[in-house]
Amino acid sequence: MLTLPEFDFIAPQTVPEAVELLAKHGDRAKILAGGTDLIPSMKNRLFEPDVLISLGKIPDLNRIKEDDSGITLGAMVPISEVAHHPIVVGQVAVLAEAAQKIATPLLQNKGTIGGNILLDTRCFYYNQSYFWRKAINNCMKKDGDICRVAPSGHRCYAISSCDTVPVLVALNATIKLVSEKKERVIDLKDFYVNDGMAFNKLQPGELLTEVFVPRPPKGFRGGYMKLRRRQAIDYPMLGVMIGLTLDDQEVCKDARIVLGAIFSSPFEVEAAGEALIGKKITEKDIEKAAELAYEAAKPLDLTNFRPAYRKRMVRVFTRRLLQKLTNPSSYAEEFAA
Ligand SMILES: Cc1cc2nc3c(=O)[nH]c(=O)nc-3n(C[C@H](O)[C@H](O)[C@H](O)COP(=O)(O)OP(=O)(O)OC[C@H]3O[C@@H](n4cnc5c(N)ncnc54)[C@H](O)[C@@H]3O)c2cc1C
Incomplete structure (x- = not known):
């Protein structure tokens, strides 16, 4: 049985108290939101904080x-609320759709939107028990020197596996980060870094307090598809988010195609989006955009699906989503709130 390491538990009741505690304990402390990722990781000895600062109160x-x-979601809003709350479903149905695809209903009740945005990157060689990792002499992300995925490389390739993030990036979401000394608002698309170890720009002492999702423009249509082995529980092996804005004549004014679970950060395939803008999208345009997305995706061998298959599925999902989003009748059935 995997047990938790010992730690002190503190549950502040306000944000100023929480950031004061963060400043006081520094890197000896970890923030606990729903704990659905942090607690299993602590059992695997990936993290052994002396202090857990719970945001639950x-x-x-x-x-x-x-x-x-638009909509402002507090960092502790449960994933199940993001998935089913009438405000979210009514205004950004595609965000609710992505949240519904996370893990299981129980984990959605416990896990939070803030925890999803700050979810640790994942890898076959990292998300294992202490004994398993020790047996292979560890990896760069924890206690080792080399990346087991790309031993001759110079960085960690663990992947971003948070389902809501590609959607939030395509929706131009911003996040608010608060520390004892300052407060800053940052575009979510600028928050992530394509490095499995230093995968975001959260600074020491910072707490994520909220995410703001601007109201999508008139004519917006969005869809999210997720590749996983089972239709529940599993993390994404690929996530494809597409947001299109079409005018009254169905001409594309804006197109955003964002991939999740391919790199260490969400990745927008700008060329694929640009290939659609200004056009009344045809099957040929769809093929072109799907091909560009396929070419841009370079998955490595760190999940339980082969990289070549995940890469091919980028093309398949991009094509399927674009076909659905540009066909108003199927859009109404499958994507409308
Ligand atoms: C079996 C299983 C399946 C899963 N499947 C999926 C899946 O399909 N898709 C998916 O996206 N996720 C999945 N998850 C991961 C997880 O459940 C979700 O990502 C969830 O949203 C994490 O939220 P949390 O509140 O539980 O985060 P926690 O585990 O509490 O925290 C995660 C990290 O974020 C930090 N943190 C959290 N909130 C804040 C804050 N406000 N400010 C600063 N730091 C903060 C914590 O310190 C920790 O490092 C799965 C987890 C399990 C156990």
């Missing part, structure tokens, strides 16, 4: 607000 972080400009 801070009501301000568990609110969903809506105004004309």
